Amino acid sequence: MTERNLRRIVEVSVRRDSGRKDLGIMTVRQALELPDVPSLEYSHPDLNSRSDGRFLTRDQLEDYARYA
16 A cells, blocks of 8 residues: 555545435545445545545545555
């Protein structure tokens, strides 16, 4: 994983039947240290994905941290 990408900022949310609940803003490293919960979603570190409703899965965030 690249150190530069691990320092990027993401917003972490949990997806529920009633909608999305924001958990907080943290670095990619901190987000990847959270438990592996399938309902967690992450904003893209390089895009304003929050405004257009696109979120990353944990696997996608790990790929970003490793290769981007």
